[in-house]
Amino acid sequence: MNKPTSSAEVAKAGKVPAGMSAEEWQARIDLAAVYRLVAHYGWDDVIYNHASMRVPGEPRMFLMKRHELLYTEVTASNLAKVSMDEDLDESSGVNRPGFTLHGGVLAARPDVNCALHMHTEIGMAFSALKHGLRMLSQPAVRFYNRIGYHPYEGLTEDFGERERIARNLGDGKALVMRNHGLLTVGRTARDAFVLMEHLAEAADIQMRLEATGAELIEIPPDVCAKTAEQFDAHDRGRGQADWPAYIRILDGIDPGFRT
Structure with missing residues (x-):
């Protein structure tokens, strides 16, 4: 996860509550930032998505x-703060489909610390394309051989669907939930958010291009493989510098997410 230089640095971002580790408080700040960024980009759906x-x-x-x-x-x-091993719904304060989806993904993928699900109109329209994601743009190439597809089963309320979602996600970075929306996963809040930003861009670009009816240029597989590896290295290195920039955007809008 994104870790501060010291506990004191975390405390400067907001007083750490008694009985809570500095690491958990930082994780809370990062996740609250993801929610605020989703709203800032217009991806939110009133109280839904997670x-x-x-x-x-x-x-x-x-x-x-x-x-x-x-x-x-x-x-x-x-x-x-909930246990992924419980069976929770709105009576406990959390949305049942969201709890089912996220708890299942995190349980199945110990390498994943953050997951982001949304269903914008573009995302839902894109999810219904039978041929799926095409390598038509640089954002799309991020997901070359790193994206899965899960058929629509209705509202994600049944714990039995968790296993199928996990299987279809595999060890990938994203999942297209057919006729529903998009899911991205990452080691950090930054990774999950940036991946969603790029997947949303790739979906939008593809929909616009296909709507023209013109002949399209697909990026060759060898170039896709090379570029996807470059993105992996980028995310482990210099790419991490963009998260503080996103946080500065939020601080300029409303720093209350830190509280």
């Missing part, structure tokens, strides 16, 4: 938005 974060040091626990909150109302302190 992002989640594994709790540092408690691998079977995760954080997510309380059901009734708008994305712009999410803060570090009001995130719900």
Whole structure:
């Protein structure tokens, strides 16, 4: 996960509550930032859709938005902390489909600490394209051999669907949930968010290009493989510098997400 230089640096971002580790507080700040960024980019759906974060040091626990909150109302302190092994619904304060999806993904992928799911109109339209993601743009190439597809089964309320979602995601970075929307996963909040930003761009670009009816140029497989590896290296290195920039955007809008 994104870790501060020191506990003191975390405390400067917001007082760490008693009984909570600095690492968990930082994870809360990062996840609250994801929710606020989703709202800033116009991807939110009133109180629906979700992002989640594994709790540092408690691998079977995760954080997510309380059901009734708008994305712009999410803060570090009001995130719900739940066990992925329980069977929860709105009576416990969290959305049942969101809890089912995110708990299942995090349980199946110990390498993933953050997941982001959304269903914008473009994302839902794109998810219904039988041929799926085409290598038509640089954002698309990020997902070369790193994206899965999951057939629509209705609202994600049945724990039995978790296994199928995990199988279709595999060890990939993203999942197209057919006739539903998009999911991205990452080691950090930054990774999950940036991947969603690029997947949304790739979907939008593809939809626009295919609507022209013109002959399109597909990026060759060898170039796709090379570029996807370049993106992997980028995300492990200099790409991490963009997350503080996103945080500065939020601080300029409303730093209340840190509280």
